[in-house]
Amino acid sequence: MSESSRHPMTGNEMSYYAEGGIERHQYDVVVVGAGGAGLRAAIAAHEAGASTAIVCKSLLGKAHTVMAEGGIAAAMGNRWPEDNWEVHFRDTMRGGKMLNHWRMAQLHAQEAPERVMELEDWGALFDRTEDGLISQRDFGGHKYARLAHVGDRTGLEMIRTLQQRAVQIGIDVFMECTVTELLQSPGADGADVIAGVFGYWRETGRFVTIESPAVILATGGIGKSFKVTSNSWEYTGDGHALALRAGASLINMEFVQFHPTGMVWPPSVKGLLVTESVRGDGGVLKNSEGERFMFDYIPEFFKAETADTVEEADAWYEDKKNNRRPPELLPRDEVARAINSEIKAGRGSPHGGIYLDIASRRDADFIRKRLPSMYHQFKELADVDITQEPMEIGPTCHYVMGGIEVDPDTELSSVTGLYAVGECSGGMHGSNRLGGNSLSDLLVFGRRAGESAAAYVAGLAQRPAVSEESVRAGGWSALAPFQAEGGDNPYTIQQELQQAMNDLVGIIRTASELEDALVRIEELKERAKGMTVEGHRQYNPGWHLALDLRNMLLVSESIAKAALARQESRGGHTRDDFPKTSPEWGTRNLVVRLDEHGTGVTLQEQPLPEMPAELKKYFEGA
Amino acid sequence: MGYDLKMRVWRGDESGGELADYTVEVSEGEVVLDALHRLQATQTGDLAIRWNCKAGKCGSCSAEINGRPRLLCMTRLSDFEPTETITVTPMRTFPVIRDLVTDVSFNYRKARQLPGVQLGPRDADGKRRMAQIDVERGQEFRKCIECFLCQDVCHVVRDHEDNKEAFAGPRFFLRYAELDMHPLDTHDRRELAQGAAGLGLCNITKCCTEVCPEGIHITDNAIIPMKERVVDKKYDPLVWLGNKIGIRNKDANGRTEV
Numbered sequence: 005m006s007e008s009s010r011h012p013m014t015g016n017e018m019s020y021y022a023e024g025g026i027e028r029h030q031y032d033v034v035v036v037g038a039g040g041a042g043l044r045a046a047i048a049a050h051e052a053g054a055s056t057a058i059v060c061k062s063l064l065g066k067a068h069t070v071m072a073e074g075g076i077a078a079a080m081g082n083r084w085p086e087d088n089w090e091v092h093f094r095d096t097m098r099g100g101k102m103l104n105h106w107r108m109a110q111l112h113a114q115e116a117p118e119r120v121m122e123l124e125d126w127g128a129l130f131d132r133t134e135d136g137l138i139s140q141r142d143f144g145g146h147k148y149a150r151l152a153h154v155g156d157r158t159g160l161e162m163i164r165t166l167q168q169r170a171v172q173i174g175i176d177v178f179m180e181c182t183v184t185e186l187l188q189s190p191g192a193d194g195a196d197v198i199a200g201v202f203g204y205w206r207e208t209g210r211f212v213t214i215e216s217p218a219v220i221l222a223t224g225g226i227g228k229s230f231k232v233t234s235n236s237w238e239y240t241g242d243g244h245a246l247a248l249r250a251g252a253s254l255i256n257m258e259f260v261q262f263h264p265t266g267m268v269w270p271p272s273v274k275g276l277l278v279t280e281s282v283r284g285d286g287g288v289l290k291n292s293e294g295e296r297f298m299f300d301y302i303p304e305f306f307k308a309e310t311a312d313t314v315e316e317a318d319a320w321y322e323d324k325k326n327n328r329r330p331p332e333l334l335p336r337d338e339v340a341r342a343i344n345s346e347i348k349a350g351r352g353s354p355h356g357g358i359y360l361d362i363a364s365r366r367d368a369d370f371i372r373k374r375l376p377s378m379y380h381q382f383k384e385l386a387d388v389d390i391t392q393e394p395m396e397i398g399p400t401c402h403y404v405m406g407g408i409e410v411d412p413d414t415e416l417s418s419v420t421g422l423y424a425v426g427e428c429s430g431g432m433h434g435s436n437r438l439g440g441n442s443l444s445d446l447l448v449f450g451r452r453a454g455e456s457a458a459a460y461v462a463g464l465a466q467r468p469a470v471s472e473e474s475v476r477a478g479g480w481s482a483l484a485p486f487q488a489e490g491g492d493n494p495y496t497i498q499q500e501l502q503q504a505m506n507d508l509v510g511i512i513r514t515a516s517e518l519e520d521a522l523v524r525i526e527e528l529k530e531r532a533k534g535m536t537v538e539g540h541r542q543y544n545p546g547w548h549l550a551l552d553l554r555n556m557l558l559v560s561e562s563i564a565k566a567a568l569a570r571q572e573s574r575g576g577h578t579r580d581d582f583p584k585t586s587p588e589w590g591t592r593n594l595v596v597r598l599d600e601h602g603t604g605v606t607l608q609e610q611p612l613p614e615m616p617a618e619l620k621k622y623f624e625g626a
Numbered sequence: 627m628g629y630d631l632k633m634r635v636w637r638g639d640e641s642g643g644e645l646a647d648y649t650v651e652v653s654e655g656e657v658v659l660d661a662l663h664r665l666q667a668t669q670t671g672d673l674a675i676r677w678n679c680k681a682g683k684c685g686s687c688s689a690e691i692n693g694r695p696r697l698l699c700m701t702r703l704s705d706f707e708p709t710e711t712i713t714v715t716p717m718r719t720f721p722v723i724r725d726l727v728t729d730v731s732f733n734y735r736k737a738r739q740l741p742g743v744q745l746g747p748r749d750a751d752g753k754r755r756m757a758q759i760d761v762e763r764g765q766e767f768r769k770c771i772e773c774f775l776c777q778d779v780c781h782v783v784r785d786h787e788d789n790k791e792a793f794a795g796p797r798f799f800l801r802y803a804e805l806d807m808h809p810l811d812t813h814d815r816r817e818l819a820q821g822a823a824g825l826g827l828c829n830i831t832k833c834c835t836e837v838c839p840e841g842i843h844i845t846d847n848a849i850i851p852m853k854e855r856v857v858d859k860k861y862d863p864l865v866w867l868g869n870k871i872g873i874r875n876k877d878a879n880g881r882t883e884v
Contacts, residue, residue, distance in 0.1 A: 063676070064734065065772055066684040082753075124754055127743035127808070129761040129768055136755030154765065160683065161768060171734075172742035179734075207723050236678045270655020276681050381681065384700055386655070495667040539672030542639065543724040546671035 026475060027212045031057045031176075032461040033454070034201055034216040036183050036243065039067035040159075040446035041426025041453075042222030043166035044119075048454025049220070050175050054461055056454075057214060058170070059178040059203060061238050065167045068224050068236050069446070072159025073279035073377060075141055075151025076123075076447070077440030078116035082137040084148035089113040091147055094622045096441060098305075099145040099335045100405070100434020101575045102590060102623075103256070106615040107412035108432040112441070112448050119447035120152050128165040130154055142284040145335040145438040147309075149324075156279050156377045162443055178214075180206040183242070184551055185478040186219060186250040189468040191420055196251060198421030199468035202478035206548065209541020211479055215470050218421050218457035221247060221408065222450065225427040226260075226563070228498075229556045230401035231506035234266055234277040240552040241559030243428035247408045248558060248598045248605065252417040255430040255595050257406035257559075258566035259576040261437055262511045264289075264339035266400025268357035273385050275400040278360065278378060280439045282395075283332045285374050286321055287362035289343065290394070291351035297358075298331035301342035306334055337436040337575050340399040344511050347398065357398035363391055399511055403442065405433045405576055406566070409595060415453035421460065421468070423453040435575025485550035486541075491534035494550040501528055501556060509564050514580045518568040525561050529603070532557060562605050566594045569607055628653040631661055631703065632711040635673070639724045645713065652703055658712060659687055659698040662726075674725035682839060685773030689726050690715045695775040695837045698726075717778040733774050736794045739822060740801060741884045745810045760809040767804040767848055769840045770797065776834035776844060782827050793824035796834035796844050803848035806855060814881040820856045825849070 033049040035042045038060035049056040060067065079092040092113035097104050124130065124138065130152050131139040142149045154161040170177070183203040191197035200215040223243030227235025244254055265278040283289075291297050299317075302310045310331050311317035317330035332339065343358050353359055362371055368391035372379050375390070382388040382395060407430030408417050415423045426446045433441065485494070508521035532553055537546040572586035573579050591612050596605040631652045634645040648669060652661050659677060666673045677687040680699045687698040692713050706712055720728035748754050776796040783789050794802075802819040805811055819825045832845045842848075859865055865877065876882055 062678055062684075063686065063730065066678045066686050068679070070684050070771070071679055071681065121748070121752070121754075125745055125748075127745075127805075127811075129756075129764045129808070132756055132758040132761060136757055137753055154768075157683075157769065160771065164768060164770075164772075168737075168742055171737055207727075207729075236680065236684070238678065271653065272656045272660045273681070377683070384682065385657075385702070493667075493671060495671065499667075537671060543674040543727050544672045545666060545674060 026479070027210065029057070029212070029214045031055045031214060031216045033057075033218045033220065033457045034059060034214050035220045035222055035454075036060075036201065036246075037067065037222035037224060037426070037428075038064055038167075038177065039069040039222060039224055039426060040162050040166060040443060041450040042067070042220070043163070043170050044447050044450030045220045045222055045423075045425055045454035045457070046175050047166065047169055047173065048451040049458045050173055050454075052455050052458035054458035057176045057178060057216075059181050059183055059201065059214070061180065061182050061206070063179050064177050065163055067163060068238060069159045069163040069443070071234070071236070071277060072162070072443055073156040073277065074143055074281045074284070075153030075158045075440050076116070076120055076162065076443040077143070077146060077150050077438065078120045078152055078444055079113060079148075079150060080117045080120065080138060080140065080152065082133055083140045087148040087150060090622060092116070092150065093619070095146050096438060097434070097623070099438040100436050101585065102434065103574065103593070103612065104434030105412055105431035105613055106619055107613070108449075110619065111412060111452070112432060112445060115448045116444040119444065119451065123162060123165050123447070126165050126169045128154075128161050130161070141281060142333065143280055143439045144283070144333040144339070146440065151440040153281070156281050156375050158443065178212070181212065182206060182548065182551070183246065184482050185474070186246050186422065187213070187470050187474050187478070188250060189471060191468065195420065197468050198250070198419060199470045202475060204482060204541075206543055209544065209547070211482070213470060213475050215467070217464055217467050218423065218461050220415075220423040220425060220453050220457055221428050222424070222426045223428045225404045226556070226559045227401045227404070229501055229505050229560045230510070231502040232266065232275040233401040234263060234275055235401065241555045242552065243424060244407060244562070245555035245558045247417060247419070247422065247424060247428075248562070248596070249602070250419050250422060251598065252419045252422060253409045253595045253597050254406060254562055255409040255593050256435070256566075257404070257430075257562040257596055258570050258594060259405035259435045260401060260563060261336055261403040261405060261576045262340045262399040263402035264336055264343050264399055265360055265397040266402075267386065268353070268396050268398045269355035270386060276381070276385070277400065277402065278395060278397050279375070280336070282360060282362055282375060282378060285362065286365045287360050288330070288332055288365065289339070290359040290361055291346045292353060292358075293351055297346050297351070298334070298339065298342055301338065301345070302331050302334070303338060306338070310334065335436055335438060337578075340511060341578060343399055353396045355396050357396040359394040360397045361394035363393055368392075403427060403437055405435060405437055406430045406563070413452065414456035415449050416456060423457050425449045425453045435577060482551060485535050485537045485547060488534045488536050491536040492531050494535050494537060494546055494553055497528055497532055497535060497553055498549060498556070501525070501553075501560060504528075505560055505563075509560070509567055512578050512580050513567050515568060518564055521564045522561065522568070525557060525564060529557050558605065562596045565605060565607050566596060569594055629708045631708070633661060633665070634711055634713040635662070635665070635726070636715040637673070637725050638722065640722055643722070645715075656703050657699055658691055658701045658703065658714065661703065661712075662698065662714065674723070674727045676727045683771060685771030685839075688717055688773045688775050688778065690717060690778075695778045697773060697775070697839050700839055717774070719778045719780070719784045720774075730774055732790060733772070733777060733795075733797065736798050739794070740798060741813060741815060741818070743805055743808060743811050744813050746812050754810060756809045763807045763847070764804045766842055767800045769842055770800055771840060772797065773839060775837045775839065779833045779837045781831065781833065789824075789827065793827050794822075796828070796849065798823060799825055799828065799852060800842065800844055800848045803852045806852060812881055814877050814883045816856045816859050817883060819852060825852060825856065
């Protein structure tokens, strides 16, 4: 084999001289993505006896999960004994405006507490209650204080714990390796099944094929298609696009969450997340007139459980039993829309945001203790001391509720052997995700996917074969950007796409703008065919972006098409021309699939799965 | 508010390279990573940079700025005079892959050599109990974002390639200390820390603490207490005698040596 084995960590040979010039490996289960979902899935698959590999675009431990701040929602009842899965289930469904897949919301609420306890078994050090139990904090849309947390760096604790667990049990990790194709072969019934993945090492630009009957996509979100986003460069919708191209369907793609509080200044950090915990711990939103404007934006749906006076809202922090929650802690879609309206009405801050004030409400020690990362982030990046002055914030693209359509119990997509978990899967959060429900989603469904993928492989009589043609095709396709000359620079196309999505498919949408967006996306798709990259294949970010852009364009088209079709406003989808929530649309999902040319997507309606009667009772009289 | 920034950026690969001169337009509030990204988008599409979150949370964009190990995303241009040339080079302790990207697999190898946490059974009600004050010691160390700047600056390995085999470095002393201070862990890793990880090679010059972007007191709170705990064990006459006659394999806290 080779003299250049370069990944001692994984024990994988990076042989440049293997047959056909393409390195090959074999595993039972390949997990694409090493955030919380991917790591939890890999641990479960490994523990179920499957030989398992993780393939990730970045170094291990750098995935977007590290950015999660607030906590993991789980009805453990450590602060409120009256909390249980039923209450969590109800909060989740109501937060998603009843468009969630009821079964996913149910499993999530039931299993989250044990998944959190497992993290503690594996070394996580959560903040404690006075009794020494895992502490739980308040967050928007959750009836009880329910988020297990570590200051405001819960995501870091979670990814480090899972990473250390994965290393401890000896799972192979292909770091800085990007999957560009899912390999398939005809199955017993004629339909294509998963046979492996094809990708390249960022470090060398060399190709690698991993044969594997089961692939779990855990690639995260799509935020990098928007200009103002809290997401990192990795969030280019790879899993969404890979699944589409393999024949799977995406659901709920019109629902994109704009987090109410992102930084707005300085420009270089515009969009960077400011955790919801600031509000959970007492921070309030004010406009340029100093008014706590959220009281003007309490929707009918949440009136019964939201304080309508400043006195009651403030009293809630001390006495939660006898007061209703402050309107600042409404679900994210409500707060983001309210902020957007205030800015549009001319009551914004100097840099085009509004004010988030905790300085005048809590003492400096409390703020530094509860929100250390936020204190650090504003101090270092904006010269703002959040213990002394208010923060300027505005909505930022944060999360996509939509994703790969999966079976709730097994996370299997419509393609045999292809599973999806975490942000790249859809259904769990309906039209809007509650804060804290993402980290628990990763754990609950990560474990389920790992176990079901391992079981599927264990039951196979024969493994699907990877054809040489499909491997060669993967190589040609990946190298195309080097062949073209005189075309656009990928950075230019990315910037134009981000601007178009931000301006035309953003927080408030209308038919004409969405139509315009689709025209522009088509133009960009054409130009992307002739993109040119300079340099060679070794660690070449221009080339990497050119490949990621294909995914971004396909996913952006899916979002714009679904957003145009849904003629109502609900959760993370607000239509200026259809401002009301419509009961008819409340029973329908929108599903996209790859079109017959393989270059775009088609859209279909399908009925929302109906909740069984024993769960419907939780919503009676609500 | 914008101005033209002069930059020198190391370009090259394992076979060698050199500093290249660039001028790039920058504006108010930007960080060094913004300037490099603009270079990438407008002049040098293939400039290799490792980065992810651009918020000081993931620890990917470690490099040396004017010779000092720092995160590219947390180094503000306003820390420099507009007329000053900013020089950016890859971390010196690790082999270069290309441009500013280095091969940090040393760290992942060391992580694999470290036995993970091993807790005893949960309490009868299925929960675990720890006091906030007891978890806080470990929590400080778990703030580590694995940027490996402490590893980069540590002179034990920075200028002594041959020490790498026997020395895990400050990042992993932090991890040993964290596990040693975990209220419920059942393993005693002090022999390993001293032996396999090379804790004794550290002569507490505190360079690691100085460059830590998370402000973790690596030397004072992790390395020095860890050194003391190793010494405690070595010179505890009861432990010594127990080991000698082979009747004792647990320490005073009931932990088993691994």
